[in-house]
Amino acid sequence: MRYYQSEAVETKDIKEGKIPTEKFRPKAKFAWSAGIAISRFLEELKNGKIIATTCSKCGRIMVPPRIYCEKCFKPADGWKYVKDTGVINTFSVSFLAADASRLKEPIVVAIINLDGASEGMGIVHRIEEYGDWREVKIGMKVKAVWKPPEERTGAITDIAYFKPIRE
Amino acid sequence: MTEVAIVGVGCVGFRQITPELSYKELMYEAAVKAYEDAGGINPRKDVDVFVTCAEDYLEGFSIFDEFVPDQLGAALRHLFTVSGDGMLGLATAYMLIKTGQFDTVVVEAHSKASDILTYMDIVAFGLDPIFNRPLGGHPYYVAGMEMNRYMHDTCTTMEQCASVVVKNKKNAILNPYAAYGAGVTIDQVLCSETCFYPLKKLEISNPADGCVVMVLASENVAEKLTDKPVWVKGVGWCTETPSLETMDWTKAVYTRLAAEMAYKTAKISNPLKEIDFAEIHDLFAYKELQHMEALKLCDYGEAGKLTEQGLTALDGEFPVNPSGGLLGMGYGLEASGMQKLLEVVLQLRGEAGKRQIQDAEVGLAHTWRGIPTTTGVVAVLSNKK
Numbered sequence A: 001m002r003y004y005q006s007e008a009v010e011t012k013d014i015k016e017g018k019i020p021t022e023k024f025r026p027k028a029k030f031a032w033s034a035g036i037a038i039s040r041f042l043e044e045l046k047n048g049k050i051i052a053t054t055c056s057k058c059g060r061i062m063v064p065p066r067i068y069c070e071k072c073f074k075p076a077d078g079w080k081y082v083k084d085t086g087v088i089n090t091f092s093v094s095f096l097a098a099d100a101s102r103l104k105e106p107i108v109v110a111i112i113n114l115d116g117a118s119e120g121m122g123i124v125h126r127i128e129e130y131g132d133w134r135e136v137k138i139g140m141k142v143k144a145v146w147k148p149p150e151e152r153t154g155a156i157t158d159i160a161y162f163k164p165i166r167e
Numbered sequence B: 001m002t003e004v005a006i007v008g009v010g011c012v013g014f015r016q017i018t019p020e021l022s023y024k025e026l027m028y029e030a031a032v033k034a035y036e037d038a039g040g041i042n043p044r045k046d047v048d049v050f051v052t053c054a055e056d057y058l059e060g061f062s063i064f065d066e067f068v069p070d071q072l073g074a075a076l077r078h079l080f081t082v083s084g085d086g087m088l089g090l091a092t093a094y095m096l097i098k099t100g101q102f103d104t105v106v107v108e109a110h111s112k113a114s115d116i117l118t119y120m121d122i123v124a125f126g127l128d129p130i131f132n133r134p135l136g137g138h139p140y141y142v143a144g145m146e147m148n149r150y151m152h153d154t155c156t157t158m159e160q161c162a163s164v165v166v167k168n169k170k171n172a173i174l175n176p177y178a179a180y181g182a183g184v185t186i187d188q189v190l191c192s193e194t195c196f197y198p199l200k201k202l203e204i205s206n207p208a209d210g211c212v213v214m215v216l217a218s219e220n221v222a223e224k225l226t227d228k229p230v231w232v233k234g235v236g237w238c239t240e241t242p243s244l245e246t247m248d249w250t251k252a253v254y255t256r257l258a259a260e261m262a263y264k265t266a267k268i269s270n271p272l273k274e275i276d277f278a279e280i281h282d283l284f285a286y287k288e289l290q291h292m293e294a295l296k297l298c299d300y301g302e303a304g305k306l307t308e309q310g311l312t313a314l315d316g317e318f319p320v321n322p323s324g325g326l327l328g329m330g331y332g333l334e335a336s337g338m339q340k341l342l343e344v345v346l347q348l349r350g351e352a353g354k355r356q357i358q359d360a361e362v363g364l365a366h367t368w369r370g371i372p373t374t375t376g377v378v379a380v381l382s383n384k385k
C-alpha cells in the first residue's frame, strides 16, 4: 500500500508491474456519410474546383457548403464556384508533431478566406513554399497547389497546400 | 408554476441506413419540421434554449456538443448537450421551463447508427474495463443473462417473450416512421437463431437512423403556438449501480423508481387505470415485459401472460408500443426516448393514422439507455391540462 502514502510513482514502477494496470485498445471505427453538401464539395475538389452554396436571403456565399444557412435558418438555394486563391485570416506555426515530438520542418496551418466566398468563409489548410516561416503574415495572399488529377481522391488533401502569391 | 407542453415535433427516419444525408442534414430536416409544427416559430429568435442529447462514442467525435448548433438554428444562441437519451433532454427542458426563466426550449436527439462500423465494440467499451471487458464475447450476453434470470424468477415463457415481437412488428407496419415492420409468427421468432441464450435473433431490435426534434413551451406560449398542446404531467429518471456483479437482474429497479418519480408529479396512483397506453423500451422483447411490471402496469411476473392474452395489442385494453416499438421502428440509440415521446404525442393529438388509439387522453413514454446501462426515464403526458 505504499503508493497511497504520497510517494512519487515513476514510469518504471508501472512497467515493472508494481502498480497493477489494465490495458485495452478500443475498436472504434466510423464512416461518416458526407451528405448532400459535402459530397458535392468533395466531388468538385476532384475536379480541381472549390464549390460553395448560396443563401438568397442574406446573400452569403458559404464555404464549406451546407444545405442550410445557419444565420437565416433557411435552405441554401444555389451552388457557386469560388476561387482557389485567398487571404490568410490567421495562422500558426506548429513546431511539434501530434505526439509532441519536435518537427525538423515546422508546419504552417492557416485559416484562408477564399476569394469569391463571403467574408470570413473559406478553408483551413497548410501553407508551404513560404521560405522562412517568419515571412508568413496575416493578410498574405495565397493560392492552392493541387495534386495532379490522377492522385485526387475527393478529399481535402486533393489540394496539396496553399502557397504565397509573390507580387 | 407554469405547466409545460410539447408544442411541436419533427421526425426524419427511422430507416435502416441514410447514406444520402449527413448527421447535420438529418438534424436540419427534423428541426425544420418541428419548428413548422410548432406554429412556424423562427429558431433564430423564438427559442430560449436548445438541448441536444448525444454520446460522443456513438458519434465518433470528441466533444460532439460543438457540432450541433448550425443545423438547429442555434448558432450564437443558448445551447448545451446532455450526454444521454433524448428523454433526459425532455427532463432538462421541463425543468428549465418550470423555473420560469425560459419559455421555449428545443430538444433534439438522433441516431446515425449506420455510420458506426464497429457498433458492438463501442457497446463493449461500456463494460467495466477491469472486471468484465477482458472476458470477451459480444456485449449482448448481458441481455441474455438478464432474460434468463427474469424468466426463471417470473416463470415467463419463451412464447410470451416472442409474442412481444409479433405484436410490435405488426404495429410497425402501420407506422411510416418504422423501419422494421413485418408479419411474423411466434414460431418464426422461436425458430430464429439463439444469439445469447435464451435470447433469439428476432427478439433483438436492429439499429436504425433517424432524428427527432421537439419544441417545448410554457403554458402561455404553448397556447399561442398550437391548439393541440401535449402536456408533460410528470417526468422521472433513475440510474442503478453499473456493477453487473451486484445489480438487480430481474426487476428493472431503475425503471420502477423513475416511474414513481414521474407518477408522483403527475398524481397517478393507479397507472393501468389512469393511463391509456404506453410506449415502453423494448430493445429486447423481454424488456417490454420486465419494464411493464416495473412501471406498475401489472403485477410482477404477469406481463407475459397479459401480453399473450392481448391486453397490450393495438386493439387491446392497454396498448403497449402502438408505434411498433424499437423492435418495429428500429433502435434509435440515444433517440430511443424521442421515438417513444413522438408516438405518445401523435396519439394524444389524434394524428397516429391507422394505428390511432381511440379517445387516448393520457400516455406514458419510457426509455432505457440499453446495454450495459441501468438508466431509465419515464414521462406521463396528457392532452388535457
Ligand SMILES: [Zn+2]
Residues within 6 Å of the ligand: A055, A056, A057, A058, A059, A060, A069, A070, A071, A072, A073
Ligand atoms: Zn442566409
